Amino acid sequence: MGRLDFIPDFSAEIKALLPFNSDVGLFVVGVVYFIALFLILRTLGYIGMRIVDRLSGKTKTTFDDHIIEAAKSVMNILVIFLAAFLAFFMVAPEAAIFGYPVREVFIMLGIILAAHIAQRFVLALLRWYEDELAPMGRPKRKELFSFINNIIKIGIYATALTIVLARMGIEIGPLLAGLGVAGLAVALALQDSLTNLFAGIHILADKPFKVGDFIIVDNDESKKGYVEEIGWRSTRIRFPQNNVLIVPNAKLASSQIINTYQPSKPMSIVFTVGASYEDKPDKVIKVINRVIDRILKNHPDIGDREFKIVRLADYKDSSIDYVIVIKVKEFMAPVSYTHLRAHETSLHLVCRLLLE
Numbered sequence: 367m368g369r370l371d372f373i374p375d376f377s378a379e380i381k382a383l384l385p386f387n388s389d390v391g392l393f394v395v396g397v398v399y400f401i402a403l404f405l406i407l408r409t410l411g412y413i414g415m416r417i418v419d420r421l422s423g424k425t426k427t428t429f430d431d432h433i434i435e436a437a438k439s440v441m442n443i444l445v446i447f448l449a450a451f452l453a454f455f456m457v458a459p460e461a462a463i464f465g466y467p468v469r470e471v472f473i474m475l476g477i478i479l480a481a482h483i484a485q486r487f488v489l490a491l492l493r494w495y496e497d498e499l500a501p502m503g504r505p506k507r508k509e510l511f512s513f514i515n516n517i518i519k520i521g522i523y524a525t526a527l528t529i530v531l532a533r534m535g536i537e538i539g540p541l542l543a544g545l546g547v548a549g550l551a552v553a554l555a556l557q558d559s560l561t562n563l564f565a566g567i568h569i570l571a572d573k574p575f576k577v578g579d580f581i582i583v584d585n586d587e588s589k590k591g592y593v594e595e596i597g598w599r600s601t602r603i604r605f606p607q608n609n610v611l612i613v614p615n616a617k618l619a620s621s622q623i624i625n626t627y628q629p630s631k632p633m634s635i636v637f638t639v640g641a642s643y644e645d646k647p648d649k650v651i652k653v654i655n656r657v658i659d660r661i662l663k664n665h666p667d668i669g670d671r672e673f674k675i676v677r678l679a680d681y682k683d684s685s686i687d688y689v690i691v692i693k694v695k696e697f698m699a700p701v702s703y704t705h706l707r708a709h710e711t712s713l714h715l716v717c718r719l720l721l722e
Contacts, residue, residue, distance in 0.1 A: 392457050399453035407445045415441070429494050436490035440483050447479055474530045481526035485519050513567065558616075562599045565615035569596060575625045580697050582624040583613065626697035634693050640685035647678050647686065654688055662692065 415438060422430040451472050454461070461468045492515055531538050575581050575593050581603065583589035589611060594602040601618050603611040613621075626633060641650040654676050662674060675691035 396453050396457040399456055400449050403452050404445060404449040407449055408442075411441050411445055432490040432494040433487065436486045440486050443479065444483070447475065451476070470533065474533060477526050477529050477533075481522045485522050488518050488522070489515055513570065559599060562615040565619040566596065566598045566601075568619050569601070569615060574623050575628075579625055579627040581626065583618070584621050585624065631696040632693055633697060634691055636689060636691050638679060638687045638689050640682065640687050643686060645686075647688075650686070650688060651676050651678070654690060658690060658692060 415434070418430075418434055418437075422434055454468060454472060459469060463471070528538055569575075577593050577596060579593050581590065581593060583603070589603070591603040591605040591611065594604045594610065596615075598615075600612050600614050603613060605611065639654060641647075655674070658674050658676060673693050675689070677689055678686060679689035680687040
């Protein structure tokens with residue numbers, strides 16, 4: 367490959383004016399070209415970005431903003447590479463280091479740089495989707511987007527590395543076959559870990575819960591708490607007692623999950639109070655309403671102070687059961703279902719005293 371004809375070559379004239387030998391003269395000329403080209407390209411890039419910034423300010427979508435941000439993040443390294451590349455081809459396109467053409471070094475660096483730029487633009491697309499499209503239908507999934515970005519990044523750089531190795535004359539067929547056999551052996555050895563990994567991906571994608579939600583696993587009161595972290599191997603659940611339960615993702619993905627924060631935090635709670643057959647139902651309901659009204663009025667965790675249901679529910683052998691429904695702000699509010707269940711005896715006693 368020869369010189370670039372569309373840019374004038376003054377290297378001979380400059381070398382003739384320098385009191386150095388040929389190699390030093392070529393180096394000095396290359397530095398001069400590099401500086402000049404860097405300043406020109408950097409100025410053109412700055413002007414271009416200013417123009418694009420103004421145009422993007424007139425659009426409603428954020429797509430162009432993310433693309434411009436990605437372009438700015440690679441602008442400096444791209445300008446440096448292009449300036450060095452053009453300076454080299456104008457000064458010494460046939461140069462070699464230890465017998466290896468410098469031209470090939472630039473080509474391989476260009477491949478790696480292209481992979482880096484591609485990865486930055488893919489990240490910009492994911493951020494645009496996360497910020498603008500995802501909220502329209504579903505909650506943002508930062509963990510999932512981060513994982514997808516890492517997978518794409520590995521794929522892009524692996525492809526670039528394969529191309530570089532091929533240009534270096536390294537036979538990649540046996541290498542890929544060896545990696546495939548090694549990958550199979552590793553997969554068999556890490557079968558449980560990989561199962562948990564893909565179960566974690568399933569949890570992030572299906573989104574049965576997210577960090578901060580209060581969940582109950584397999585309807586087991588001893589396995590309820592706040593989701594602290596969703597990792598690639600396990601999920602951490604913090605109990606109200608401030609202990610942490612670590613559950614493998616594979617087991618959690620196959621469990622029945624009650625998410626008390628979905629579809630929203632406020633929830634209705636139902637509990638019962640029994641009264642004697644000797645007490646008239648109208649009088650019992652009136653007394654229960656008085657007790658519940660005090661709770662609705664004074665308790666800070668009541669979600670809707672106007673909402674309550676009190677009605678006769680069932681005739682038992684020794685009592686008549688009355689059902690009570692009220693709303694709380696969230697499951698773990700102090701007046702939650704579990705709390706009221708623990709104090710049903712007290713409620714029975716209060717109602718009994720009031721009836722008497």
